[in-house]
Amino acid sequence: MASIRERIDASGKKKYHVQIRLKGFPPQTETFNSKTIAKQWAQRVETELREGRYMPHALAQRRTVKEMLESYRDRVLIPTKPKRVRDQGQQLQWWIDKIGRYSLADITPAIIGQYRDELLATTFGKANPKKLAPATVVRYLAILSHAFSVAVKEWEWLPESPMPKVKKPKVSNGRVRYLSADELARLRAAAAASENKFLPTVIEVAVATGMRYSEIMNLRWRDVLTDAQGRCSLAVLEETKNGERRGVPLLGTAQVALDALRLAHKQANGDKVSLDTLLFPSAAKKDAPVELRKSWETALKRAKIEDFRFHDLRHTAASFMVQSGATAPEIAEVLGHKDLQMVKRYAHLSKDHIAGVLSRMNQAMLAGPPVTAEASRDGS
Structure with missing residues (x-):
């Protein structure tokens, strides 16, 4: 039960001292200038104590958002997601610059919403300035939300996260650009004429499996399993966007292309497969994938294909699956989506x-x- 006692301080002002004693919990005390606020605090703390959610306000008052985000970067992002440090590290730094000075006790949904709106109004590019896409702003909010979740659940730095009350911008996933059969034939021909020997194989794997660019380019020979006949049969993706291990069967053109690549690799390495070697290694950088941007853009120009990104090869694979009769759960499993929302964009095909x-x-x-x-x- 809570007891509230009225006291007079040295200056003659009234103060209200609250003490809460509940069996099984240490006493909680606080002093307020207002009796109404004192009662509200007592009711809230008693409820949170009984539900196991209470955390002293002073602890959150001592920690700043900057401390939280820097700890998140050092303890969570760098050790567990090193490949996301570049992009998400920049996002964390943006939040540190904007709201890092606030204590965790003082940060509110309204403050975060204010800087969300600033992000939405941010422009980039000098020649043709464009605003940040809502999807980009959602990613900024996502990293901040995860940092707050870790601080609440694991570190117990504050009682609850303000993020559930922050509205996310609406993201339109309407764009579904995929290759027609004629465009695909032209792209294959252009890739075959490319100076980059890996480009044709990368394109075949992307279209035949729906794998992401990073998933393909970071494959090592230890990740590619073979069948009894020695043919490439399965790509095991250890690191994916959603953080889950995934196996992707290699069939048809993807299998043929990787079989040829594996044979060339063996011939260049004394009839052995170097398991730690990347499938598509750079000749300029050690243990790094080859850079395909220039050769990719050149191939698109030669093939006369406009408004097309490499990620659209993933859309192409999904679209071809839909038109071949695949169900939404089947497509989600192949592409590595956790839910069906992303797959619904292909339903109209x-x-x-x-x-x-x-x-x-x-x-x-x-x-x-x-x-x-x-x-x-x-x-x-």
């Missing part, structure tokens, strides 16, 4: 499965004529 559902419903419930895929498309 094939209405056959929707037409089948409507046809069965018509026959069973409405006694109407079957709905064909052709009729569905004609009516859309």
